[in-house]
Amino acid sequence: MKYQFTKIAIKIGSNVLTRRDGTLDVTRMSALVDQIAELYKAGVEVILVSSGAVASGRSEIRPSKKLDSVDQRQLFSAVGQAKLINRYYELFRDHGIAVGQVLTMKENFSTRRHYLNQRNCMMVMLENGVIPIVNENDTVSVTELMFTDNDELSGMIAAMMDVQALIILSNIDGIYNGSPTTPGTEVIREVEPGKDLSDYIQTEKSGFGRGGMLTKTTIARKVADEGIEVVIANGKKDNVLLELLQHPETTVCTRFVPSQGEVSSVKKWIAHSGGFAKGELHLNAKAVEVLKGDRAVSVLPVGVIRIEGEFEKDDIVKIMNHEGMPIGVGRVAFDSKEARTMLGKHGQKPLVHYDYLYLE
Numbered sequence: 001m002k003y004q005f006t007k008i009a010i011k012i013g014s015n016v017l018t019r020r021d022g023t024l025d026v027t028r029m030s031a032l033v034d035q036i037a038e039l040y041k042a043g044v045e046v047i048l049v050s051s052g053a054v055a056s057g058r059s060e061i062r063p064s065k066k067l068d069s070v071d072q073r074q075l076f077s078a079v080g081q082a083k084l085i086n087r088y089y090e091l092f093r094d095h096g097i098a099v100g101q102v103l104t105m106k107e108n109f110s111t112r113r114h115y116l117n118q119r120n121c122m123m124v125m126l127e128n129g130v131i132p133i134v135n136e137n138d139t140v141s142v143t144e145l146m147f148t149d150n151d152e153l154s155g156m157i158a159a160m161m162d163v164q165a166l167i168i169l170s171n172i173d174g175i176y177n178g179s180p181t182t183p184g185t186e187v188i189r190e191v192e193p194g195k196d197l198s199d200y201i202q203t204e205k206s207g208f209g210r211g212g213m214l215t216k217t218t219i220a221r222k223v224a225d226e227g228i229e230v231v232i233a234n235g236k237k238d239n240v241l242l243e244l245l246q247h248p249e250t251t252v253c254t255r256f257v258p259s260q261g262e263v264s265s266v267k268k269w270i271a272h273s274g275g276f277a278k279g280e281l282h283l284n285a286k287a288v289e290v291l292k293g294d295r296a297v298s299v300l301p302v303g304v305i306r307i308e309g310e311f312e313k314d315d316i317v318k319i320m321n322h323e324g325m326p327i328g329v330g331r332v333a334f335d336s337k338e339a340r341t342m343l344g345k346h347g348q349k350p351l352v353h354y355d356y357l358y359l360e
């Protein structure tokens with residue numbers, strides 16, 4: 001069968017892969033692998049971002065003493081990741097498909113060089129018919145360096161690998177226009193660019209996952225703004241992946257409509273780099289107004305009223321409005337010492353060029 005997409009990223013959440021007692025749901029896992037194998041054999045390149053290591057390890061080992069949250073995460077993920085990838089290896093091997101493990105951390109996205117190294121690794125895997133299976137390396141990640149959850153990781157991977165669609169599989173059908181437990185509540189089937197969903201988002205987290213629908217929505221909107229279609233669907237439904245791609249008009253899910261127009265790979269990296277910012281550029285009201293306009297403009301020294309933090313040339317900085325609220329991120333063209341000497345002056349080169357600027 002011919003599919004509309006030739007390269008996709010699929011994120012499978014912990015609540016899809018684990019039963020209520022925390023054990024790995026091998027039946028569900030096998031069913032999803034069967035579907036991915038069918039896509040693979042139809043010529044679709046798949047990058048799989050899979051949760052489940054911590055939950056898998058939790059069901060495998062009983063600590064000898066009470067552990068804090070970081071120690072627990074490291075222990076369970078070390079045991080569980082081996083169990084998880086081995087199961088994937090066996091299931092895909094039955095289809096004659098090779099898989100490779102990619103363990104990453106948030107700081108691996110912090111510099112352009114590390115970012116491109118990861119990208120190259122997965123490109124080589126895809127070129128050789130190997131499905132990358134990506135997860136956060138929880139054994140060495142600590143709280144301040146962790147992704148919000150694997151939804152954030154999947155968004156960064158989707159942008160980095162220039163996929164056409166990101167499918168986020170959770171344990172609910174999508175984003176509802178009210179509480180899912182209230183009679184008459186329905187799934188929002190399509191989200192156009194700019195649509196406000198704040199009234200509908202449930203903030204609570206559930207089960208074994210680390211994130212909630214708020215995170216999924218934030219990531220989905222950002223990735224869709226980069227021209228990638230994003231789908232949030234129920235991974236516990238039979239044949240969900242094939243139904244999403246074969247019968248998109250009848251399958252219940254939430255689709256984020258991608259923005260039109262090309263977005264450079266550098267801008268995609270910058271869009272997801274706010275967590276690595278080394279400093280802040282605070283703009284006056286006029287500069288913010290110009291940046292928010294229709295024309296492509298850079299951040300000029302004349303519009304900057306204050307610089308916070310110390311940074312080097314090419315570091316990522318946050319762009320703040322005159323009220324101290326973040327409005328974007330960018331790669332700065334000067335170090336903080338030199339940038340401060342340019343503040344408020346006309347006729348200077350941009351502190352952040354438009355090609356290296358992402359506005360939220």
